[in-house]
Amino acid sequence: MQAKADDGHVKRERRKQARPGELLDAALALFVEKGYAATRVEEVAARAGVSKGTLFLYFESKEELFKEVVHENLAGRFVEWNEEFERFTGDSADMLRHCLSAWWERIGATPASGITKLMISESHNFPELATYYQHEVMVPGQALIRRILQRGVDRGEFRVDDMDYAIYSVIAPMIFLMMDKHSLGTCVPAQQALDPLRFIAMQTDVLLQGLCVRGTGDGGRG
Amino acid sequence: MQAKADDGHVKRERRKQARPGELLDAALALFVEKGYAATRVEEVAARAGVSKGTLFLYFESKEELFKEVVHENLAGRFVEWNEEFERFTGDSADMLRHCLSAWWERIGATPASGITKLMISESHNFPELATYYQHEVMVPGQALIRRILQRGVDRGEFRVDDMDYAIYSVIAPMIFLMMDKHSLGTCVPAQQALDPLRFIAMQTDVLLQGLCVRGTGDGGRG
Amino acid sequence: MQAKADDGHVKRERRKQARPGELLDAALALFVEKGYAATRVEEVAARAGVSKGTLFLYFESKEELFKEVVHENLAGRFVEWNEEFERFTGDSADMLRHCLSAWWERIGATPASGITKLMISESHNFPELATYYQHEVMVPGQALIRRILQRGVDRGEFRVDDMDYAIYSVIAPMIFLMMDKHSLGTCVPAQQALDPLRFIAMQTDVLLQGLCVRGTGDGGRG
Amino acid sequence: MQAKADDGHVKRERRKQARPGELLDAALALFVEKGYAATRVEEVAARAGVSKGTLFLYFESKEELFKEVVHENLAGRFVEWNEEFERFTGDSADMLRHCLSAWWERIGATPASGITKLMISESHNFPELATYYQHEVMVPGQALIRRILQRGVDRGEFRVDDMDYAIYSVIAPMIFLMMDKHSLGTCVPAQQALDPLRFIAMQTDVLLQGLCVRGTGDGGRG
DNA sequence: GATGAATGAGATTTCATTCAT
DNA sequence: GATGAATGAAATCTCATTCAT
Numbered sequence: 001m002q003a004k005a006d007d008g009h010v011k012r013e014r015r016k017q018a019r020p021g022e023l024l025d026a027a028l029a030l031f032v033e034k035g036y037a038a039t040r041v042e043e044v045a046a047r048a049g050v051s052k053g054t055l056f057l058y059f060e061s062k063e064e065l066f067k068e069v070v071h072e073n074l075a076g077r078f079v080e081w082n083e084e085f086e087r088f089t090g091d092s093a094d095m096l097r098h099c100l101s102a103w104w105e106r107i108g109a110t111p112a113s114g115i116t117k118l119m120i121s122e123s124h125n126f127p128e129l130a131t132y133y134q135h136e137v138m139v140p141g142q143a144l145i146r147r148i149l150q151r152g153v154d155r156g157e158f159r160v161d162d163m164d165y166a167i168y169s170v171i172a173p174m175i176f177l178m179m180d181k182h183s184l185g186t187c188v189p190a191q192q193a194l195d196p197l198r199f200i201a202m203q204t205d206v207l208l209q210g211l212c213v214r215g216t217g218d219g220g221r222g
Numbered sequence: 223m224q225a226k227a228d229d230g231h232v233k234r235e236r237r238k239q240a241r242p243g244e245l246l247d248a249a250l251a252l253f254v255e256k257g258y259a260a261t262r263v264e265e266v267a268a269r270a271g272v273s274k275g276t277l278f279l280y281f282e283s284k285e286e287l288f289k290e291v292v293h294e295n296l297a298g299r300f301v302e303w304n305e306e307f308e309r310f311t312g313d314s315a316d317m318l319r320h321c322l323s324a325w326w327e328r329i330g331a332t333p334a335s336g337i338t339k340l341m342i343s344e345s346h347n348f349p350e351l352a353t354y355y356q357h358e359v360m361v362p363g364q365a366l367i368r369r370i371l372q373r374g375v376d377r378g379e380f381r382v383d384d385m386d387y388a389i390y391s392v393i394a395p396m397i398f399l400m401m402d403k404h405s406l407g408t409c410v411p412a413q414q415a416l417d418p419l420r421f422i423a424m425q426t427d428v429l430l431q432g433l434c435v436r437g438t439g440d441g442g443r444g
Numbered sequence: 445m446q447a448k449a450d451d452g453h454v455k456r457e458r459r460k461q462a463r464p465g466e467l468l469d470a471a472l473a474l475f476v477e478k479g480y481a482a483t484r485v486e487e488v489a490a491r492a493g494v495s496k497g498t499l500f501l502y503f504e505s506k507e508e509l510f511k512e513v514v515h516e517n518l519a520g521r522f523v524e525w526n527e528e529f530e531r532f533t534g535d536s537a538d539m540l541r542h543c544l545s546a547w548w549e550r551i552g553a554t555p556a557s558g559i560t561k562l563m564i565s566e567s568h569n570f571p572e573l574a575t576y577y578q579h580e581v582m583v584p585g586q587a588l589i590r591r592i593l594q595r596g597v598d599r600g601e602f603r604v605d606d607m608d609y610a611i612y613s614v615i616a617p618m619i620f621l622m623m624d625k626h627s628l629g630t631c632v633p634a635q636q637a638l639d640p641l642r643f644i645a646m647q648t649d650v651l652l653q654g655l656c657v658r659g660t661g662d663g664g665r666g
Numbered sequence: 667m668q669a670k671a672d673d674g675h676v677k678r679e680r681r682k683q684a685r686p687g688e689l690l691d692a693a694l695a696l697f698v699e700k701g702y703a704a705t706r707v708e709e710v711a712a713r714a715g716v717s718k719g720t721l722f723l724y725f726e727s728k729e730e731l732f733k734e735v736v737h738e739n740l741a742g743r744f745v746e747w748n749e750e751f752e753r754f755t756g757d758s759a760d761m762l763r764h765c766l767s768a769w770w771e772r773i774g775a776t777p778a779s780g781i782t783k784l785m786i787s788e789s790h791n792f793p794e795l796a797t798y799y800q801h802e803v804m805v806p807g808q809a810l811i812r813r814i815l816q817r818g819v820d821r822g823e824f825r826v827d828d829m830d831y832a833i834y835s836v837i838a839p840m841i842f843l844m845m846d847k848h849s850l851g852t853c854v855p856a857q858q859a860l861d862p863l864r865f866i867a868m869q870t871d872v873l874l875q876g877l878c879v880r881g882t883g884d885g886g887r888g
Numbered sequence: 889g890a891t892g893a894a895t896g897a898g899a900t901t902t903c904a905t906t907c908a909t
Numbered sequence: 910g911a912t913g914a915a916t917g918a919a920a921t922c923t924c925a926t927t928c929a930t
Contacts, residue, residue, distance in 0.1 A: 033346050034346055034347055035257050035258070035259055035260075035343055035344065035347065036257070036259075036260070037257055037258075037259030037260040038257075038258070038259040038347055040902090040903065040904085041903080041904060041905085042903080042904090050911080050912090051911065051912050051913060052904090052905090052912085052913070053905090053906085053907085053911065053912050053913060054910080054911055054912075056904090056905065056906080057910070057911075061904075061905080062903095062904060062905090117342070117343075119405065119406070120339070120342065120343070120401050120404075120405040120406065121257055121339075121342070121343040121405070122257065123405045123406070123408065123409065124255045124256055124405075124408070125256055125257065125260055127409065130408075130409045131409060134409055134410070138406070162424070165420065165421055165424045168398070168416065168421055169395075169424065169425060169428060171398065172394045172395045172397070172398035172425070173391075173394045175394075175397060175398045175401055176390070176393065176394035176397045176398065179342050179397055179401070182342075183341065183342040183343075183345045183346075184341070184342065184345070184360065186345065186346070186352075187345065187349065187352045187353060187356055188356070194390065198387065199387055199390055202384070202387045202391065203391060203394070205432070206391060206428060206429065206431070206432040207428065209428070209431050209432050210427070210428040210431050210432075237893080238892095238893070241893090262919090262920065262921085263920085263921065263922085264920085264921090272893095272894075272895090273894065273895050273896065274895085274896075274921090274922085275894070275895055275896065275922090275923080275924085276893075276894055276895075278921090278922065278923075279893070279894075283921080283922080284920095284921070284922090477790050478790055478791055479701050479702070479703055479704075479787055479788065479791065480701070480703075480704070481701060481702075481703030481704040482701075482702070482703040482791055484923090484924065484925085485924080485925060485926085486924080486925090494890080494891090495890065495891050495892060496891085496892070496925090496926090497890065497891050497892060497926090497927085497928085498889080498890055498891075500925090500926065500927080501889070501890075505925075505926080506924095506925060506926090561786070561787075563849065563850070564783065564786065564787070564845050564848075564849040564850065565701055565783075565786070565787040565849070566701065567849045567850070567852065567853065568699045568700055568849075568852070569700055569701065569704055571853065574852075574853045575853060578853055578854070582850070606868065608860075609864065609865055609868045612842070612860065612865055613839075613868065613869060613872060615842065616838050616839045616841075616842035616869070617835075617838045619838075619841060619842045619845055620834070620837065620838035620841045620842065623786050623841055623845070626786075627785065627786040627787070627789045627790070628785070628786065628789070628804065630789065630790070630796075631789065631793065631796045631797060631800055632800070638834065642831065643831055643834055646828070646831045646835065647835060647838070649876070650835060650872060650873065650875070650876040651872065653872070653875050653876050654871070654872040654875050654876075682913095682914070685914090706898090706899065706900085707899085707900065707901090708899085708900090716914095716915075716916090717915065717916050717917065718900090718901090718916085718917075719901090719902080719903085719915070719916055719917065720914075720915055720916075722900090722901065722902075723913095723914070723915075727900080727901080728899095728900070728901090890930105891928105891929100891930085892928100892929105892930100893927105893928095893929090893930100894926105894927085894928090894929100895924105895925100895926085895927075895928100896924100896925100896926095897923105897924095897925095897926105898922105898923085898924095898925105899921100899922085899923075899924100900920100900921080900922080900923095901919105901920080901921075901922095902918105902919085902920075902921090903916105903917100903918095903919095903920100904916100904917100904918095904919105905915105905916085905917095905918105906914105906915085906916075907912105907913100907914095907915085907916100908912100908913105908914090908915100909911105909912085909913100909914100
C-alpha cells in the first residue's frame with residue numbers, strides 16, 4: 001500500500017509537471033499552424049487533453065503562454081553545440097557539413113523549427129520576444145557559424161572575403177527549409193516534396209566550393 | 223460651369239477609382255506587419271484615410287479584402303519576365319545575375335514581397351489562396367528559373383546535376399531576403415543591416431561557381 | 445414653344461409631387477413584406493426608382509417615412525362610407541353584404557390592407573401610430589358596423605344579443621382575409637388559394653343566419 | 667460531502683438544462699412583441715437573466731435562435747388532439763365547442779399563440795419556416811377541423827356545402843383572437859377588452875347555427 | 889433638386905478570462 | 910486541482926443619415 005501510494009503520488013507529480021509541457025507542445029503546434037491570433041486557447045487546451053480553465057492554472061494569459069512557448073523551445077542549445085565545436089577534430093568542411101545536418105535532425109525536422117516561423121510571423125506583434133529571439137538564437141547561431149568559418153580560415157582551409165555575408169549564405173538555406181516545412185511545402189504533393197538532407201548536402205557542397213581555398217570544384221569532398 | 227461640374231465629378235470619380243487601391247495597399251502593409259488576424263479592419267481603413275464603413279463599400283468582408291490583396295499583388299508578372307528571357311542575348315551567368323537583381327528591384331524591395339511573407343504566415347488558414355499562390359507564383363517562378371538554367375546547360379555554359387535542387391538553390395536566398403526584410407531584419411540596428419543587392423551578388427557568385435562548367439573559381443566573373 | 449415649356453413645367457411639377465407618392469407606395473409594399481426594421485431605406489428608394497439621398501429630401505427619417513406611410517393610407521375613407529350608409533335604401537342584410545364586398549374591393553384587395561398587417565406587426569414599436577390607427581380605423585370602422593347592425597335592429601330586421609361581440613364577428617373574417625393575403629396565404633399553391641369574395645359571401649350568410657330575426661336558414665337571401 | 671458535491675453539480679446541471687428554455691421563452695416574448703429584426707439579442711439575454719455571450723453558447727446565431735423558437739413552440743400537439751378526437755363520444759356541436767375552447771386555453775391564451783403572429787410578421791423573411799409552419803400547423807390544424815366537421819356530416823348532425831370554406835370559418839375567429847391578444851387589443855383599455863372565451867362561445871353558436879341540419883336557431887344549444 | 893460616397897452609431901458575434909462548483 | 914458555464918470587451922459588419930458634388 002505504501003508503494004501504491006507512492007506510485008500514485010509519483011504519477012500524479014509527473015503528470016502535474018507534464019501538463020504544462022503538453023500544453024506548450026499543443027500551443028507550439030497550433031501557433032505555428034494558424035498563427036498566434038487565429039489560435040484559440042480552447043483549441044490548445046483541447047489538443048492537450050485538458051479544459052480551457054486548466055490552461056489558465058498554468059499560464060497567466062494567452063500572451064504568457066506564447067512567450068513560454070518561445071522560451072521553452074529556445075532553451076539554449078548553443079552551450080552544447082559550442083562544446084561539440086570544441087571537441088571536433090576533423091577538417092572544417094566536414095565540420096560545416098556535420099553542423100548543418102545535425103541542425104536539421106535536432107531542430108529543423110522537429111517542432112522546434114516552428115519557433116522560427118512563429119518569430120517571422122509575429123515578431124512585429126511581440127517585439128520583446130523578437131529581441132529575445134535575436135539574443136538567444138540569431139546572435140549565438142551566427143556566432144557559432146562564424147567560429148566554424150573562422151576555424152577554417154585559421155587552419156588555412158577556407159577563404160572568406162566577407163564574413164557577414166558568408167554567414168548569411170549558411171543561414172539562407174536553413175530559413176528556406178523551415179519555411180518549406182511549415183508553409184510553402186505543405187501544399188505540394190508528397191512525391192515532389194523536397195528532401196531536406198539532400199538539399200543541405202547540395203547547398204553545403206556549393207558553399208564549400210566557394211569557401212575552400214583550392215577551389216577544386218568537388219566542394220571539398222576531395 | 224460645365225468644366226467646374228466635370229471637375230468635381232472627375233475628382234470624386236478619381237477618389238472612387240482610387241479608394242480600392244488605397245485600401246489594398248493599406249491592407250497589404252498591415253497584414254504583412256501584424257498578420258491577418260491581428261489586423262483590425264478599422265486600422266486598414268484609417269491607414270487608407272477612410273472610415274471603417276467605407277472599407278465595406280469596396281470589399282464584402284475582411285476575408286474578401288485579404289483575398290483581393292493577394293490577387294492584386296500577384297497579377298502575373300511572369301508574362302513580362304518570360305518575354306525578357308526571350309529577348310536576352312548575353313551569357314547565362316549574366317542572365318541569372320540580371321534576373322535576381324531585377325527581381326529584388328521589382329518585387330523583393332517593394333511591398334509585393336510582403337505577399338510571400340503573408341502566404342508563409344497564413345497559408346494554413348487560407349488553403350485556396352495557398353493553392354492559388356502555388357499556381358501563380360511558385361510554379362511559374364520555378365519554371366522561369368528552370369528555363370534560365372536549362373538555357374545555360376543547352377549553351378554549354380552550365381553543368382546541372384539535379385535541376386530541382388539547383389532551382390531551390392536560387393530560391394532560397396530570395397526567401398531569405400524577404401524574410402529578412404519583413405521580419406527578422408527589422409529589429410537589427412541599421413548599420414548592421416543586410417545589403418540585399420550585395421547579398422544577391424555574392425550568392426549568385428557562389429551559385430555560378432557551382433554551375434559554371436569550367437569551375438574557374440571566379441564565379442563566372444572572369 | 446410656350447406650350448412646350450408649359451408641358452415640361454407641368455410634367456416636372458407632377459413628377460415632383462408624385463415622387464413622395466411613389467416612395468410611399470414602395471415603402472408600404474416593402475414594410476408589409478419584410479417588416480419595418482428589416483426594410484432598408486435604400487431598397488425603398490430603389491423600388492421607387494430614386495436614390496437613397498432623394499428619399500431623405502422628402503422624409504426626415506425612416507421613422508417619419510413609416511408614419512407617413514400609415515397616415516397616407518388611412519386618409520379617412522369613413523366620411524365617404526358614412527355617406528353611402530346614409531344613402532343606402534335596401535334592407536340591412538343587403539347593406540351588410542354590400543359593405544363587406546365593397547370593403548374588400550376598395551381596401552382588402554388593395555395595398556391599403558397592408559397597413560393592418562403593419563399595425564399588427566409594429567404596433568408595439570410605434571405606440572403612437574397604434575393609437576392613431578385605433579382612432580382612425582378601428583373606432584370609426586366599428587362605429588360604421590355598429591350603425592349597420594343597429595339599423596337592422598331598429599328596422600326589425602336583426603336581433604343582436606351583444607352588440608360588441610356581433611361587431612367582432614364582422615371584423616374577424618376581414619382580419620383573416622388580410623392576414624391570408626399578406627402572409628399565410630402567400631406560400632399556398634394558387635389553385636388552393638382562398639377566393640376572398642366567396643369567403644366573404646359565405647361568412648355574411650352565416651352571420652346573417654344568426655342575425656336575421658326569422659332565422660329562416662337562408663341567411664336572409666329569401 | 668458526497669451529497670454536497672452532487673447538489674452543486676446537480677444545481678449547475680439544472681441551470682444548464684434550463685438555459686435554452688429560458689432563452690427561448692424570452693426570445694419568443696420579445697420577437698412577438700417587437701418583431702425579429704427589432705429585437706436585440708442582448709435584450710433576449712437580459713430578459714433570460716444572462717449576458718449576451720451566454721446566448722451564443724446555446725444558439726449559433728440570432729437566426730438559429732429564431733428558428734428554434736418556432737420549432738420549440740410547434741412541437742406537434744396534433745397527435746394528442748387527434749387522440750382526443752378519437753375518444754370523444756358526445757355530439758359534434760359539443761365537440762366543436764370543446765375543441766375551440768380547449769384551443770384557447772392550451773394555445774391561444776399561452777405564449778405559443780405568439781408564433782402565429784411571428785409567422786404572419788416574418789413569413790416573407792423566413793420562407794423555410796413559413797413552409798415548416800404550413801406543414802406543422804396549418805395543414806394538420808385544418809385536417810383536424812375537417813375531421814370534426816366531417817364527423818358531424820357523417821353522423822347526420824351537420825350540413826356542409828363547401829368544406830374548405832367551412833374550415834376557414836372556424837379558423838378566422840382564432841386568427842382574430844390571436845391578433846387581438848398580441849397586437850390590436852393591447853392598446854385598448856382593459857374594461858373594453860375582448861373576452862376570448864365569450865367570443866369563442868358566440869362565434870361557435872353562430873357557426874353551429876349555419877352548420878346544424880335542423881337549423882333550429884338555437885345554435886345547437888338545444 | 890438629385891446623387892451616391894462617406895460616415896459612425898449600433899447590432900451581431902467571438903473569445904480570452906473568471907469563478908462557482 | 911479541474912472543469913466548463915458565464916462574462917463582457919473587442920472585433921466584424923450593417924445601414925440610416927449626411928453632404929460635397
